[in-house]
Amino acid sequence: MERERTTAFSEACNAGEPAVAPDGKGDPFAWFASMLPNCLEYAKAAKAEGRPIVGITCEYTPRELIVAAGAVPVCLCGGSADTIPTAERDLPANLCPLVKSTYGYHAEKGNPLLEMADLLVVETTCDGKKKMYELMAESRPVHLLELPQKAEDDAAFEHWAGELRALVAVLAEKLGGSPSQDGIESAIRAMNRERSLRRDLAALMQSDAPPLTGRQLLDCRSIIAGVPVALEQYERTLDMLRAGEARGEMNSGVRVLMTGVPIVRGAERVVDIVEGAGGLVVCMENCTGVKPILDDVAEGTPDPMHAIAEKYFALPCSVMTPNERRQTTLRQLAEEYRPQCVIELIWQACLTYDVESFFIRRLAEEELGIPYLRIETDYSPSDSARIETRVQALFETVRGRSVAETRRG
Amino acid sequence: MICAGIDAGSRTTKIALMGDGDEVLLASAVGEPGACTATQAEELFEKTVAQHQVDRDRIGRVVATGYGRAALQMADTTVTEITCHARGVQFLEPRAATVVEIGGQDSKIILLDGNGGVRDFVMNDRCAAGTGRFLEMVAERLDVGAVGLGELAAGSQKPATINPTCAVFAETEIIGLLSAGAKPQDVAAGVQETVATRMATLAVGRAERPVVFAGGVALIPGMASALSRALACQVEVASAPQLTGAIGAALIACREA
Numbered sequence: 001m002e003r004e005r006t007t008a009f010s011e012a013c014n015a016g017e018p019a020v021a022p023d024g025k026g027d028p029f030a031w032f033a034s035m036l037p038n039c040l041e042y043a044k045a046a047k048a049e050g051r052p053i054v055g056i057t058c059e060y061t062p063r064e065l066i067v068a069a070g071a072v073p074v075c076l077c078g079g080s081a082d083t084i085p086t087a088e089r090d091l092p093a094n095l096c097p098l099v100k101s102t103y104g105y106h107a108e109k110g111n112p113l114l115e116m117a118d119l120l121v122v123e124t125t126c127d128g129k130k131k132m133y134e135l136m137a138e139s140r141p142v143h144l145l146e147l148p149q150k151a152e153d154d155a156a157f158e159h160w161a162g163e164l165r166a167l168v169a170v171l172a173e174k175l176g177g178s179p180s181q182d183g184i185e186s187a188i189r190a191m192n193r194e195r196s197l198r199r200d201l202a203a204l205m206q207s208d209a210p211p212l213t214g215r216q217l218l219d220c221r222s223i224i225a226g227v228p229v230a231l232e233q234y235e236r237t238l239d240m241l242r243a244g245e246a247r248g249e250m251n252s253g254v255r256v257l258m259t260g261v262p263i264v265r266g267a268e269r270v271v272d273i274v275e276g277a278g279g280l281v282v283c284m285e286n287c288t289g290v291k292p293i294l295d296d297v298a299e300g301t302p303d304p305m306h307a308i309a310e311k312y313f314a315l316p317c318s319v320m321t322p323n324e325r326r327q328t329t330l331r332q333l334a335e336e337y338r339p340q341c342v343i344e345l346i347w348q349a350c351l352t353y354d355v356e357s358f359f360i361r362r363l364a365e366e367e368l369g370i371p372y373l374r375i376e377t378d379y380s381p382s383d384s385a386r387i388e389t390r391v392q393a394l395f396e397t398v399r400g401r402s403v404a405e406t407r408r409g
Numbered sequence: 410m411i412c413a414g415i416d417a418g419s420r421t422t423k424i425a426l427m428g429d430g431d432e433v434l435l436a437s438a439v440g441e442p443g444a445c446t447a448t449q450a451e452e453l454f455e456k457t458v459a460q461h462q463v464d465r466d467r468i469g470r471v472v473a474t475g476y477g478r479a480a481l482q483m484a485d486t487t488v489t490e491i492t493c494h495a496r497g498v499q500f501l502e503p504r505a506a507t508v509v510e511i512g513g514q515d516s517k518i519i520l521l522d523g524n525g526g527v528r529d530f531v532m533n534d535r536c537a538a539g540t541g542r543f544l545e546m547v548a549e550r551l552d553v554g555a556v557g558l559g560e561l562a563a564g565s566q567k568p569a570t571i572n573p574t575c576a577v578f579a580e581t582e583i584i585g586l587l588s589a590g591a592k593p594q595d596v597a598a599g600v601q602e603t604v605a606t607r608m609a610t611l612a613v614g615r616a617e618r619p620v621v622f623a624g625g626v627a628l629i630p631g632m633a634s635a636l637s638r639a640l641a642c643q644v645e646v647a648s649a650p651q652l653t654g655a656i657g658a659a660l661i662a663c664r665e666a
């Protein structure tokens with residue numbers, strides 16, 4: 001039983017053999033390929049030094065406050081189909097696979113990082129997650145931040161800022177680490193550094209012939225925020241790719257802007273289908289792409305708590321209403337990355353992104369003037385051939401249009 | 410030169426041969442229904458070529474489409490059935506604005522761009538509820554063929570109500586209806602309505618007139634009128650509904666040659 005329980009995570013861990021020592025020498029892509037085992041090692045070492053582990057599952061969670069409290073923020077989002085049957089014993093089948101997979105790890109005790117966690121910090125985002133946390137809280141320490149959902153409302157923002165102040169107190173009480181103003185400021189700088197490196201990596205895709213693929217970019221991520229070795233790896237990857245670009249190493253294909261739900265480790269199937277069918281995912285607007293790294297936290301302000309609250313509250317997730325900012329971001333990204341089509345990924349039963357797809361389709365077709373394809377699926381591969389056909393047809397349309405335009409022009 | 414299109418569907422293979430200069434349909438064939446293999450598709454192709462005394466050497470280019478397109482060794486390229494149906498329907502019915510295509514495994518709504526291409530499309534997801542396979546399944550249960558299903562449905566005064574969202578639920582419902590004494594003709598008509606409703610849901614009010622109905626299911630009596638009711642507009646059956654994909658593939662082969 002013990003073996004079975006850890007399968008999904010250990011499989012994910014074994015997906016990339018650690019080709020580099022955790023000190024990060026060697027091919028940086030290899031470090032990211034072994035990111036899970038590397039992060040696990042890092043967390044174990046931190047824990048042994050007495051640093052608490054804090055599990056997080058969303059981009060609204062202010063990493064800075066956790067880091068400033070001396071703890072390690074670890075993302076626990078599930079990307080494995082294998083844990084879903086266990087989750088469905090307690091949860092309805094008709095629920096987002098991201099929620100089910102995450103819960104499945106919890107129920108199977110299958111994610112060593114979750115098992116190590118001293119506290120989970122979560123938010124009231126979508127109903128699926130929110131109610132799932134209640135089940136997790138039966139057996140684990142969970143602190144819930146109430147995320148108000150009127151994105152443009154001052155009182156809503158004030159409430160959020162209050163929730164973050166309360167979080168500082170909770171971290172002090174539960175983990176014993178009361179962050180100083182200076183500690184918060186230095187965490188802000190560290191997280192900004194990480195965001196800016198990831199932004200630079202993403203920006204390489206703005207090129208007409210980018211030196212990496214969308215899938216490679218997606219893999220260049222760490223599930224623990226602020227790991228010093230990871231920061232080094234981002235830098236080395238950037239250097240390597242810029243040198244590669246200078247040597248003329250490049251990728252091509254139909255330029256795709258992906259949007260919608262997050263694509264966590266293990267759930268990259270649709271990205272692979274898109275790039276396998278002749279596409280190049282030049283930008284992912286979602287939470288595992290650029291959405292959380294576009295804005296930094298203001299540095300050196302008299303009230304860093306306020307600066308943190310502002311940055312996170314501005315995140316354009318579909319749980320917000322209205323969520324105009326997401327469209328503003330997409331317009332901006334379309335200008336910078338020059339996509340030829342928009343593909344929106346919706347996890348089955350993700351109501352908020354599903355409903356919002358109405359606006360995104362309209363934006364793509366009427367404003368940006370490019371074709372839009374909506375793909376609704378879950379973690380099981382049974383519809384891969386069908387998704388592939390739709391993506392291929394989309395690309396045929398895009399190519400057909402550009403031929404027609406060349407002729408006209 | 411002659412160009413060929415092979416539509417290797419999930420239930421039948423369709424072949425079209427066209428002259429590339431004048432884009433005239435020289436020969437066509439529709440295979441026997443059943444699970445299709447690449448070998449069967451290639452055999453049908455050779456048979457068609459022989460039967461119509463087409464000079465094998467003049468066949469310049471072969472485009473494969475459909476569910477099994479990737480498995481056809483003899484094809485020069487593959488193109489999706491969405492692009493091919495759009496092309497084929499616009500060749501047969503130049504005025505068409507929308508194609509409703511119901512095939513064996515999947516169904517689609519294609520909005521046309523008026524130049525032979527696709528403006529937008531939607532396709533069914535995993536569920537078989539709006540497909541030929543579903544109709545076939547019900548026909549088997551009622552002990553009639555797919556065409557027989559249509560004939561049976563014609564005699565219905567009061568089509569049964571069947572949930573359109575899931576093929577598996579629908580089958581359970583049908584068994585329930587029959588054992589509760591529902592008339593087979595009402596079940597048959599109900600199933601047709603269900604498939605049509607499912608297509609209308611897929612179209613979400615975006616189907617523009619004229620709507621052309623293609624795919625093997627268009628040949629089943631009563632389906633076109635069920636679809637017309639569901640979409641609230643007159644639906645025309647394509648002049649060779651089973652062949653639109655193969656014709657489109659052959660036309661694309663002509664263009665690429």
Ligand code: SF4
Pocket residue numbers: 057058059060125126261262287315317318319
């Ligand atoms: S999509 Fe929304 S709920 Fe999901 S991680 Fe991002 S911000 Fe959180």
Ligand code: SF4
Pocket residue numbers: 096097098099125126127128129261262347349350351352353
């Ligand atoms: S994808 Fe949607 S349903 Fe799933 S966790 Fe994120 S917001 Fe919730």
